[in-house]
Amino acid sequence: MTRALIIGAPRSGSGKTSVTIGLLRAFARRGLRVRGVKSGPDYIDPGFHQAATGLSGLNLDSWAMEPDLVAHLLAEAGEDTDLLLIESAMGLFDGIAGGAGRTGSAADLSRLLGIPVLLVLDVSGQSQTAAAVAVGFKHYDPAVKMAGVVLNRAGSERHVRLSKTAIEDKGLAVVGAVMRDGTLSLPERHLGLVQASEHPAIQHHIDRLADVMETSLDLDAILALAVEIAPPSGSTSAHLPPPGQRIAIASDAAFTFLYPHLGRHWRAAGAELLPFSPLVNEGPSADADACWLPGGYPELHAGILSSASGFREGLARFAESRPVHGECGGYMVLGERLEDAEGATHAMTGLLSHSTSFAKRKMNLGYRQARLLSDGPLGAAGQTIRGHEFHYASVTDPGTDEAFAEIADGTGTPIGLSGGRRGFVTGTFFHAIARTTL
Known part of the structure; x- marks a missing residue:
């Protein structure tokens, strides 16, 4: 059985990549075969996903790929995998006016594939107000299910308590909180993050992220949020054919x-x-x-x-x-x-x-x-x-x-x-x- 879960956020810079990489390595430590997937056209994050798991990454793009190709690629990726963690690009609902289900957003993938979302909220500079953001995500599109919330960049235990209580009072589960720590961020340059292959101590950094996720988040609860996906069936003609043999x-x-x-x-x-x-x-x-x-x-x-x-x-x-x-x-x-x-x-x-x-x-x-x-x-x-x-x-x-x-x-x-x-x-x-x- 292969399970999948989308990791989304309100915007870029919320900490999705660090949370995703840390979770990938943390679940791999448990003996699970884990693969990272990136929503949208991104070359760099899949390299970090591969560095964390040892399995090649994957991009799924609802605008560039026809729906049957999206479903086919996800099913193929799950053939040798226990858990697929799909990292959203930008904000969860961000995309273009490409037509119903073809905006390029990770929300399209959630609707198409029936995969729920683990919402990463950067709560720095707010506390109870985070609940208003979470409730907005919960009700914005009923076809996109918010399964749980991770509080990121919390400043203190009191900060966590205030934010968590307000969110859970509105019916959303908080599965943990990551405290504010600037050293958890990955280096960047003009096209985004520095590539995993260029990071001088990438494995040490990933292990540190995994340590933080293991001590800060309820991994059992997160695994329970993931849903089973269907095995591959049939084929698709929307692939780009090889340019030669x-x-x-x-x-x-x-x-x-x-x-x-x-x-x-x-x-x-x-x-x-x-x-x-x-x-x-x-x-x-x-x-x-x-x-x-x-x-x-x-x-x-x-x-x-x-x-x-x-x-x-x-x-x-x-x-x-x-x-x-x-x-x-x-x-x-x-x-x-x-x-x-x-x-x-x-x-x-x-x-x-x-x-x-x-x-x-x-x-x-x-x-x-x-x-x-x-x-x-x-x-x-x-x-x-x-x-x-x-x-x-x-x-x-x-x-x-x-x-x-x-x-x-x-x-x-x-x-x-x-x-x-x-x-x-x-x-x-x-x-x-x-x-x-x-």
């Missing part, structure tokens, strides 16, 4: 953002994933039939990438006869030049003709619908792929290549042309999540 994938500190569900599906479809590291001057495997450059942080390693002649020459040879696709950071590396945050310009692979800059920062964030303009690694011409953009880099020279796709935002408002295409090489700032079949 032997896929060379750039994988190192500069290229880290590959959605777990993509790699899992590509393997299940019979594809072999062949990782290589541009940062150690490796090119794609000569016997691969497609190459994928994921997003990541190439701007932090631009000098090394620029001098990696083996990588650049190997990629150029590969691109003469086989598809190469780059997303976001990968797209930046496919261009002519990349300007880093200090204003230094570095030559990139030049397989596409655009140039990008991280010095001229402008945040680009949001869901995207991409209509492909030609056949390629993501699908056939005319097909629509759903995904997102999240980057601070800007295009300083659009180059002369043909466009990769026409894109619109999550509500369908046209944005314009995106990315580039030259020969077998394609790239875009757009991260693909799933295709549409409707």
Whole structure:
């Protein structure tokens, strides 16, 4: 039997990630097979989930993924798992006007899958007023069940008592309280948290979070709140198909953002994933039939990438006869030049003709619908792929290549042309999540 529970909050910064990571490790210590799931388009939190449990993470996105794909992915994730903890993005009900059940919010997942919510309330600066927030969540949408409450960043035992009594008087169970402690927070940078692989003492930090959750929260009560989910049945056609049967994938500190569900599906479809590291001057495997450059942080390693002649020459040879696709950071590396945050310009692979800059920062964030303009690694011409953009880099020279796709935002408002295409090489700032079949 596999159980699932959503961990939500009124807003970002409430402490959901720390609570989730600590609970994942605490339940794993009990011998449970635990997997973390992230609601929405987030590359970084699933890495912390995996570090806490040893099991790969998963993203579920009600806007980008059709409902049958959401249910299918969750059921697959539960095949070798006892407990799935689904961490909400932002506030529990936050999303876009994407239609009923397609807003991208974690609340959509609760309605669709029948999974209740453990509400994390940051009670700093308030006490009994926290009950008004909790009651609002309880009644805002009857289809989204609030199963219990965690008080976070409490200042004293008296503070806990006042908040807890007020909430429980309104019929909601408080399953524990985490006291205020600034050292429990995880370090951040421009795209959110520093990645788990870069945290110098990640396992020690996760163990400390688990210690806090074990002493502060009623783990038995939390486990009892989780509900059983159905086993996988049937299949879905909304998966993004593998771009080849032997896929060379750039994988190192500069290229880290590959959605777990993509790699899992590509393997299940019979594809072999062949990782290589541009940062150690490796090119794609000569016997691969497609190459994928994921997003990541190439701007932090631009000098090394620029001098990696083996990588650049190997990629150029590969691109003469086989598809190469780059997303976001990968797209930046496919261009002519990349300007880093200090204003230094570095030559990139030049397989596409655009140039990008991280010095001229402008945040680009949001869901995207991409209509492909030609056949390629993501699908056939005319097909629509759903995904997102999240980057601070800007295009300083659009180059002369043909466009990769026409894109619109999550509500369908046209944005314009995106990315580039030259020969077998394609790239875009757009991260693909799933295709549409409707």
